[in-house]
Amino acid sequence: MYPDPxxxxxxxxxxVPVRVHVKDNAADFRRLGDRFDxxxxxxxxxxxxxxxxxxxxxxxxxxxxxxxxxxxxxAKAAFARQDYAAAERQYRDVLERFPDTDAAPEAQYWxxxxxxxxxxxxxxxxxxxxAFREHxxxxxxxxxxxxxx
Amino acid sequence: xxxQIQWGRxxxxxxxxxxxxxxxxxxxxxxx
Numbered sequence: 001m002y003p004d005p006x007x008x009x010x011x012x013x014x015x016v017p018v019r020v021h022v023k024d025n026a027a028d029f030r031r032l033g034d035r036f037d038x039x040x041x042x043x044x045x046x047x048x049x050x051x052x053x054x055x056x057x058x059x060x061x062x063x064x065x066x067x068x069x070x071x072x073x074x075a076k077a078a079f080a081r082q083d084y085a086a087a088e089r090q091y092r093d094v095l096e097r098f099p100d101t102d103a104a105p106e107a108q109y110w111x112x113x114x115x116x117x118x119x120x121x122x123x124x125x126x127x128x129x130x131a132f133r134e135h136x137x138x139x140x141x142x143x144x145x146x147x148x149x
Numbered sequence: 150x151x152x153q154i155q156w157g158r159x160x161x162x163x164x165x166x167x168x169x170x171x172x173x174x175x176x177x178x179x180x181x
Contacts, residue, residue, distance in 0.1 A: 002154055002179075011154050015173035018163045019156040022178045032160055033176065041178040049167040070173075077171055 004063045010070055015046070046073040054080055068098035072107055079114060088114035105136035109145055122148075 001007055011017050020028045022041055033039050036053055046055040055073030057066065075090035091111035094103055112128025115121075129148035136142055156175070157163045163172050 005152075008152070008154055011173060014171065016163045016167050016170050017154050017156050017173045017175065018158065018160045019175045019177050020158075020160065022176070025158060028158075028160065029176065032174065036174070038176050041176050043176040045174040045176075047164070047172040047174050049164065049169055049172070051164055054171070074171070 001061065001063055001066045006067060007063060007070075010067055014070070014074060044070075046070070046077060048077055048080070052080075064098060065101050065103070068094055068101035068103035071097065072103045075107065075110065075114075079110065079117075082117075084114045084118035088118065099135075105132075105139035105141040108132065108136060109141040112145070112148075 002011075019025075020032055022029050036045055036047075038045065038056075040058060042058075042060060044057040045053050048054050054077040055069070057069045057073075061069065071090065071094045075087050075094060078084075078087035078090055088111050091107040091114060094107035095111065098104055108131060109128065112124050112131070115124035115128075125145075125148040129145045132139075132142040132145045133149075160172070160174060
Protein backbone atom coordinates (compact mmCIF):
# COMPACT_ATOMS: atom_id res chain seq x y z
CA MET A 1 0.00 0.00 0.00
CA TYR A 2 2.56 2.56 1.15
CA PRO A 3 4.84 2.59 -1.93
CA ASP A 4 1.89 3.73 -4.06
CA PRO A 5 2.26 7.43 -4.99
CA UNK A 6 -1.42 8.10 -4.22
CA UNK A 7 -0.94 6.78 -0.69
CA UNK A 8 2.32 8.69 -0.24
CA UNK A 9 0.61 11.90 -1.33
CA UNK A 10 -2.46 11.39 0.85
CA UNK A 11 -0.49 10.45 3.96
CA UNK A 12 1.99 13.29 3.50
CA UNK A 13 -0.82 15.79 3.02
CA UNK A 14 -3.00 14.80 5.95
CA UNK A 15 -1.00 13.03 8.64
CA VAL A 16 2.07 12.94 10.83
CA PRO A 17 3.15 9.37 10.04
CA VAL A 18 4.71 7.12 12.69
CA ARG A 19 5.63 3.48 12.23
CA VAL A 20 6.33 0.96 14.97
CA HIS A 21 7.78 -2.30 13.71
CA VAL A 22 7.05 -5.59 15.41
CA LYS A 23 10.75 -6.56 15.43
CA ASP A 24 12.77 -3.40 14.86
CA ASN A 25 10.83 -1.39 17.47
CA ALA A 26 9.71 -4.28 19.64
CA ALA A 27 9.50 -2.32 22.91
CA ASP A 28 7.39 0.46 21.36
CA PHE A 29 5.33 -2.14 19.52
CA ARG A 30 4.43 -3.78 22.84
CA ARG A 31 3.90 -0.51 24.74
CA LEU A 32 1.78 1.17 22.09
CA GLY A 33 0.08 -2.09 21.23
CA ASP A 34 -1.06 -2.37 24.84
CA ARG A 35 -2.10 1.29 24.96
CA PHE A 36 -4.24 1.02 21.82
CA ASP A 37 -5.11 -2.67 22.03
CA UNK A 38 -3.39 -3.29 18.71
CA UNK A 39 -1.76 -6.70 18.56
CA UNK A 40 -1.85 -7.58 14.90
CA UNK A 41 -0.16 -6.26 11.77
CA UNK A 42 -0.89 -4.36 9.74
CA UNK A 43 -2.96 -2.18 12.03
CA UNK A 44 -3.22 1.49 11.15
CA UNK A 45 -4.65 4.00 13.62
CA UNK A 46 -5.68 7.59 13.10
CA UNK A 47 -4.98 9.38 16.37
CA UNK A 48 -5.85 13.00 17.14
CA UNK A 49 -3.52 15.41 18.89
CA UNK A 50 -4.98 14.52 22.29
CA UNK A 51 -3.83 10.93 21.79
CA UNK A 52 -7.36 9.65 21.19
CA UNK A 53 -7.86 7.00 18.52
CA UNK A 54 -10.38 8.18 15.92
CA UNK A 55 -10.21 5.40 13.32
CA UNK A 56 -8.71 1.98 12.87
CA UNK A 57 -7.81 -0.12 9.83
CA UNK A 58 -6.91 -3.73 10.58
CA UNK A 59 -5.43 -6.05 7.97
CA UNK A 60 -4.18 -5.47 4.46
CA UNK A 61 -6.30 -3.57 1.93
CA UNK A 62 -5.70 -2.84 -1.75
CA UNK A 63 -4.68 0.75 -2.43
CA UNK A 64 -8.09 2.13 -3.40
CA UNK A 65 -9.78 0.60 -0.38
CA UNK A 66 -7.00 1.70 1.92
CA UNK A 67 -7.26 5.29 0.67
CA UNK A 68 -11.03 5.23 1.10
CA UNK A 69 -10.64 4.21 4.73
CA UNK A 70 -8.00 6.85 5.39
CA UNK A 71 -10.40 9.42 3.95
CA UNK A 72 -13.23 8.01 6.05
CA UNK A 73 -10.99 8.34 9.09
CA UNK A 74 -10.39 12.02 8.33
CA ALA A 75 -14.14 12.57 8.24
CA LYS A 76 -14.67 10.68 11.49
CA ALA A 77 -12.01 12.79 13.19
CA ALA A 78 -13.80 15.96 12.02
CA PHE A 79 -17.11 14.57 13.30
CA ALA A 80 -15.52 13.76 16.66
CA ARG A 81 -14.33 17.33 17.10
CA GLN A 82 -17.89 18.44 16.21
CA ASP A 83 -16.82 20.19 13.01
CA TYR A 84 -19.88 18.90 11.21
CA ALA A 85 -19.52 21.00 8.08
CA ALA A 86 -16.02 19.65 7.50
CA ALA A 87 -17.17 16.15 8.37
CA GLU A 88 -19.98 16.24 5.81
CA ARG A 89 -17.61 17.61 3.18
CA GLN A 90 -15.12 14.83 3.88
CA TYR A 91 -17.74 12.09 3.96
CA ARG A 92 -19.06 13.29 0.60
CA ASP A 93 -15.50 13.31 -0.69
CA VAL A 94 -15.29 9.60 0.16
CA LEU A 95 -18.52 9.03 -1.78
CA GLU A 96 -17.26 10.92 -4.82
CA ARG A 97 -13.74 9.52 -4.93
CA PHE A 98 -14.35 5.96 -3.77
CA PRO A 99 -17.95 5.09 -4.69
CA ASP A 100 -17.25 1.39 -5.19
CA THR A 101 -15.55 0.71 -1.86
CA ASP A 102 -16.89 -0.61 1.43
CA ALA A 103 -16.29 2.84 2.91
CA ALA A 104 -18.84 4.48 0.61
CA PRO A 105 -22.13 3.38 2.21
CA GLU A 106 -20.78 4.25 5.65
CA ALA A 107 -19.77 7.66 4.31
CA GLN A 108 -23.25 8.17 2.84
CA TYR A 109 -24.83 7.41 6.22
CA TRP A 110 -22.55 9.71 8.19
CA UNK A 111 -22.71 12.52 5.63
CA UNK A 112 -26.44 12.65 6.38
CA UNK A 113 -25.86 12.58 10.12
CA UNK A 114 -23.27 15.35 9.78
CA UNK A 115 -25.72 17.50 7.80
CA UNK A 116 -28.36 16.88 10.47
CA UNK A 117 -25.93 17.79 13.24
CA UNK A 118 -24.96 20.99 11.42
CA UNK A 119 -28.52 22.09 10.63
CA UNK A 120 -30.77 20.29 13.12
CA UNK A 121 -33.02 19.66 10.11
CA UNK A 122 -34.49 16.16 10.05
CA UNK A 123 -34.92 16.46 6.30
CA UNK A 124 -31.21 15.64 6.04
CA UNK A 125 -31.88 12.23 7.55
CA UNK A 126 -34.92 11.59 5.37
CA UNK A 127 -32.93 12.49 2.26
CA UNK A 128 -30.18 10.12 3.35
CA UNK A 129 -32.66 7.31 3.85
CA UNK A 130 -34.01 7.95 0.37
CA ALA A 131 -30.49 8.03 -1.09
CA PHE A 132 -30.00 4.48 0.14
CA ARG A 133 -32.90 3.42 -2.07
CA GLU A 134 -30.74 4.38 -5.06
CA HIS A 135 -27.27 3.39 -3.89
CA UNK A 136 -25.92 0.75 -1.50
CA UNK A 137 -29.37 -0.76 -0.95
CA UNK A 138 -27.87 -4.03 0.26
CA UNK A 139 -25.49 -2.53 2.80
CA UNK A 140 -25.92 -2.66 6.56
CA UNK A 141 -25.94 1.15 6.47
CA UNK A 142 -29.08 1.11 4.32
CA UNK A 143 -30.82 -0.85 7.07
CA UNK A 144 -29.72 1.69 9.65
CA UNK A 145 -30.94 4.59 7.52
CA UNK A 146 -34.26 2.92 6.73
CA UNK A 147 -35.76 4.20 9.97
CA UNK A 148 -35.40 7.78 8.68
CA UNK A 149 -37.86 7.40 5.80
CA UNK B 150 5.25 15.03 -4.33
CA UNK B 151 7.39 13.00 -1.94
CA UNK B 152 8.62 9.69 -3.31
CA GLN B 153 8.22 7.92 0.00
CA ILE B 154 6.57 8.44 3.36
CA GLN B 155 8.88 9.97 5.94
CA TRP B 156 7.94 7.71 8.82
CA GLY B 157 8.73 8.92 12.29
CA ARG B 158 9.68 6.39 14.97
CA UNK B 159 8.75 8.29 18.14
CA UNK B 160 4.98 8.35 18.64
CA UNK B 161 5.07 10.56 21.73
CA UNK B 162 7.23 13.16 19.99
CA UNK B 163 4.95 13.07 16.96
CA UNK B 164 1.90 13.56 19.16
CA UNK B 165 3.51 16.48 20.96
CA UNK B 166 4.32 18.11 17.62
CA UNK B 167 0.99 17.31 15.94
CA UNK B 168 -0.79 20.53 17.02
CA UNK B 169 -4.11 20.02 15.31
CA UNK B 170 -2.92 17.43 12.81
CA UNK B 171 -3.73 13.77 12.97
CA UNK B 172 -1.10 11.12 13.63
CA UNK B 173 -1.12 8.00 11.47
CA UNK B 174 0.22 5.23 13.68
CA UNK B 175 1.19 2.17 11.68
CA UNK B 176 1.85 -1.13 13.42
CA UNK B 177 3.89 -3.01 10.84
CA UNK B 178 5.74 -6.22 10.17
CA UNK B 179 6.76 -5.15 6.67
CA UNK B 180 10.47 -5.08 5.82
CA UNK B 181 11.95 -1.72 6.83
